Amino acid sequence: MLIFLNHLINGISLGSVYAIIALGYTMVYGIAKMLNFAHGDVIMLGAYICFFAVSSFSLPPLVGVLLAMVVCTALGIVIERLAYKPLRQATSLAVLITAIGVSYFLQNGAQLLWSSNIKMFPSLFSNEPIALFGGELKITMAAIATVLACVVIMLVLTWFTGRTKLGKAMRACSEDKAAAQLMGINVNATISMTFAIGSALAAIAGVLFCSAYPNLTPTTGSMPGIKAFTAAVFGGIGSIPGALLGGVLLGLIEIFASAYISTQLSNAIVFAVLIVVLLVRPTGLLGKQVREKV
Numbered sequence: 001m002l003i004f005l006n007h008l009i010n011g012i013s014l015g016s017v018y019a020i021i022a023l024g025y026t027m028v029y030g031i032a033k034m035l036n037f038a039h040g041d042v043i044m045l046g047a048y049i050c051f052f053a054v055s056s057f058s059l060p061p062l063v064g065v066l067l068a069m070v071v072c073t074a075l076g077i078v079i080e081r082l083a084y085k086p087l088r089q090a091t092s093l094a095v096l097i098t099a100i101g102v103s104y105f106l107q108n109g110a111q112l113l114w115s116s117n118i119k120m121f122p123s124l125f126s127n128e129p130i131a132l133f134g135g136e137l138k139i140t141m142a143a144i145a146t147v148l149a150c151v152v153i154m155l156v157l158t159w160f161t162g163r164t165k166l167g168k169a170m171r172a173c174s175e176d177k178a179a180a181q182l183m184g185i186n187v188n189a190t191i192s193m194t195f196a197i198g199s200a201l202a203a204i205a206g207v208l209f210c211s212a213y214p215n216l217t218p219t220t221g222s223m224p225g226i227k228a229f230t231a232a233v234f235g236g237i238g239s240i241p242g243a244l245l246g247g248v249l250l251g252l253i254e255i256f257a258s259a260y261i262s263t264q265l266s267n268a269i270v271f272a273v274l275i276v277v278l279l280v281r282p283t284g285l286l287g288k289q290v291r292e293k294v
Contacts, residue, residue: 002137007259008252013143013212015251016150020205021228022235022243023157024198030238031174031194034092037099038079039202040225041106046072046203047121047210047220048114054122061124068203076199080192088188103222110218118217121210142211149204154244157197161240170194174238223267227254230274236287245285 021043028036046068053064083102087095125141132139161167169190172180181187202221209224210216227250235246253273257266277285 002133005137007255009137009139009143011252011255012248013146013251014255015231015248016146017205017209017212017224017247018228018231018250019150019244019247020153020201020208021224022232022247023153023240024201024205025229025232026235026237026239026243027157027170027194027198029232031170032084032191034084034095035099035229036079036084036195036198037096037225037229038083038102038106039198040221040223040228041103041110042072042075042079042199042202042221043206043209043225044110044216044218044221045075045106045206047206047216048110049203050124050207051119051121051210051216054124061122064124065204065207068207069200072199072203073196076195076202077192079199080195084195085188085191107218107222114218116218118215121214121216123214124207124211140212142208146208146212149208150244150247153201153204154240157240166190166193227270230271233284234274234277236284239284239286242284242286249285 021039024039025036028034028039049068049071050061050064053059053067054061059067079102083098084095087098123142125145129138129140130144131137161171169180169185170193172183172185173187173190177187180190205224205228206221210220228247231246231250232243233246234250235242235244237243250270254266254270257269261269281287
């Protein structure tokens with residue numbers, strides 16, 4: 001039973017990281033109706049910024065995280081302005097190819113700057129776990145921080161999109177960009193802010209992911225990014241609660257598949273479950289069916 005609880009805690013912790021990344025995907029898709037596949041590489045860059053801030057400049061971990069958020073926020077705005085804004089009226093295929101190109105550009109840029117050698121990400125939390133049931137059940141501070149961060153981000157985003165002026169502008173753009181523009185909403189600025197928020201979340205996710213899995217390379221964000229996109233689709237892309245639900249479920253499936261079936265097949269099982277869910281419910285668990293007028 002205690003082993004099961006250990007796996008459950010690890011699954012929720014990993015799923016929380018996926019959920020934070022998936023929130024970035026789901027916000028961009030919900031408002032701009034595009035898939036930003038460079039999002040995973042923003043995760044990697046955020047982790048590198050925090051790594052150098054803490055390791056090379058001996059800054060406090062919190063300052064390193066805030067610095068990573070600022071840099072990734074600026075990077076998200078630049079990527080949107082240079083790569084995606086000119087393609088606002090282009091086909092979805094053109095945007096998809098551009099996103100893949102931006103992803104490879106960021107990966108190769110990181111290799112040129114920092115080489116492809118593995119760097120050990122510093123521990124930002126206490127290495128002393130909380131022991132329960134006589135030490136049989138151990139919960140790390142990194143896992144607690146990850147889950148708390150995910151819950152807080154989820155609540156803040158829900159409040160932000162529902163109560164603030166910018167949040168309501170985002171929802172209006174999600175419904176109908178042309179109508180939102182006629183009502184005086186600056187659609188371009190709203191989309192840029194969406195990229196900024198998503199990139200800041202990517203920085204947080206990169207730090208939390210590397211705190212649990214400390215090997216840092218220029219390709220670190222690729223697989224978590226793909227899995228987080230899977231989580232967003234799983235929960236219902238465009239839905240903030242769906243991103244949380246999809247991320248946590250994906251983390252649980254991955255951890256339990258590794259523990260009870262096969263570590264080599266865990267990724268295949270994750271994607272197989274996604275396929276089954278989409279066959280039964282194409283819009284995802286919390287997604288809504290949208291009818292398009294033709």
